[in-house]
Amino acid sequence: MQSFALDTIFILISLSSLSIVVSSSKPLNPCNGDFLRIQAYKQMQNQTNTTQCKKLSSLQAQFAWNYHKTSHNQTQLNILIGTKLIASTGWLAWGINPDLPRMVGTRAIIAVKVPNQITPSVNTYNITKDIQLGCKLQPSGIDFMVQNTTVVDDKDVGFFYVFATLVLPQRYNVSSLNHVWQVGYCVDGLEPKMHEASLGNLDSKEVLDLETGDCQNIGQHRQHLRKVKSKLL
Numbered sequence: 001m002q003s004f005a006l007d008t009i010f011i012l013i014s015l016s017s018l019s020i021v022v023s024s025s026k027p028l029n030p031c032n033g034d035f036l037r038i039q040a041y042k043q044m045q046n047q048t049n050t051t052q053c054k055k056l057s058s059l060q061a062q063f064a065w066n067y068h069k070t071s072h073n074q075t076q077l078n079i080l081i082g083t084k085l086i087a088s089t090g091w092l093a094w095g096i097n098p099d100l101p102r103m104v105g106t107r108a109i110i111a112v113k114v115p116n117q118i119t120p121s122v123n124t125y126n127i128t129k130d131i132q133l134g135c136k137l138q139p140s141g142i143d144f145m146v147q148n149t150t151v152v153d154d155k156d157v158g159f160f161y162v163f164a165t166l167v168l169p170q171r172y173n174v175s176s177l178n179h180v181w182q183v184g185y186c187v188d189g190l191e192p193k194m195h196e197a198s199l200g201n202l203d204s205k206e207v208l209d210l211e212t213g214d215c216q217n218i219g220q221h222r223q224h225l226r227k228v229k230s231k232l233l
């Protein structure tokens with residue numbers, strides 16, 4: 001009897017929090033700690049007082065950005081993505097998807113680090129369906145301009161990070177930008193190999209409003225929904 005009541009209460013709480021999670025977007029969770037010491041972050045802040053910075057929901061990643069509209073209705077977007085997870089070998093990817101918040105279709109910037117390499121490599125990659133089907137992921141052009149790309153393995157600060165300036169066509173909506181990030185520990189030349197399938201790796205995508213910093217975390221929605229469903233069934 002008591003346990004039934006508890007279960008019912010749990011389900012009711014789950015359902016009410018579910019509706020909150022799904023219907024509302026999450027406010028910005030500000031960056032903290034060592035990320036604020038990154039030189040590129042300080043420069044971004046120096047450039048414009050509109051720079052925003054948030055802790056991402058997974059992979060110990062933090063993300064800073066600022067942007068402005070150009071005279072051609074494009075968006076010039078500066079981004080800085082960093083993680084503490086990469087030690088001697090690995091890769092850090094960040095990208096945006098014009099259609100959906102998911103990996104396939106993402107236009108990515110990927111930094112690859114191997115031991116004894118003085119400067120890590122950084123390139124653009126177009127992540128097509130073929131990649132998911134097992135084709136090699138090699139550097140390629142993507143359909144917008146990427147400039148000022150910088151990758152730094154900052155041992156002092158403890159972050160591996162990438163800075164870049166993107167010139168985005170109108171197709172990318174800055175009020176609901178699908179962005180994804182990913183970390184892996186296995187590389188083959190310039191090819192990042194499969195990442196782990198931990199929850200953190202699967203949750204690493206969101207729809208971000210660049211103006212307010214609010215986001216909808218897609219991965220967590222699914223996870224939450226699955227949990228509630230399994231409780232109900």
Ligand SMILES: *[C@@H]1O[C@H](CO)[C@@H](O)[C@H](O)[C@H]1NC(C)=O
Pocket residue numbers: 039042043046
């Ligand atoms: C920021 O700007 C100030 C004044 O222009 C300058 O003294 C300082 O070195 C700059 N800092 C960085 C990190 O660029």
Ligand SMILES: *[C@@H]1O[C@H](CO)[C@@H](O)[C@H](O)[C@H]1NC(C)=O
Pocket residue numbers: 049050
């Ligand atoms: C940023 O700088 C602009 C121009 O100097 C100023 O008008 C604006 O109030 C500043 N915004 C903030 C949030 O400080």
Ligand SMILES: *[C@@H]1O[C@H](CO)[C@@H](O)[C@H](O)[C@H]1NC(C)=O
Pocket residue numbers: 071072073
């Ligand atoms: C920019 O977009 C606005 C509104 O969509 C449009 O009226 C204007 O003609 C566009 N300007 C250019 C240079 O494409």
Ligand SMILES: *[C@@H]1O[C@H](CO)[C@@H](O)[C@H](O)[C@H]1NC(C)=O
Pocket residue numbers: 104105106126127128129141142143
């Ligand atoms: C990138 O891949 C997409 C399909 O996911 C394709 O539509 C697009 O043309 C490709 N871009 C480039 C520059 O190859």
Ligand SMILES: *[C@@H]1O[C@H](CO)[C@@H](O)[C@H](O)[C@H]1NC(C)=O
Pocket residue numbers: 078147148165
């Ligand atoms: C990036 O490059 C563009 C043009 O090459 C330049 O106008 C812009 O100021 C640069 N941004 C930064 C943050 O260095």
Ligand SMILES: *[C@@H]1O[C@H](CO)[C@@H](O)[C@H](O)[C@H]1NC(C)=O
Pocket residue numbers: 173174175176
């Ligand atoms: C951009 O996204 C916002 C928020 O989802 C939406 O209200 C707006 O209509 C979108 N704009 C375009 C041009 O699709």
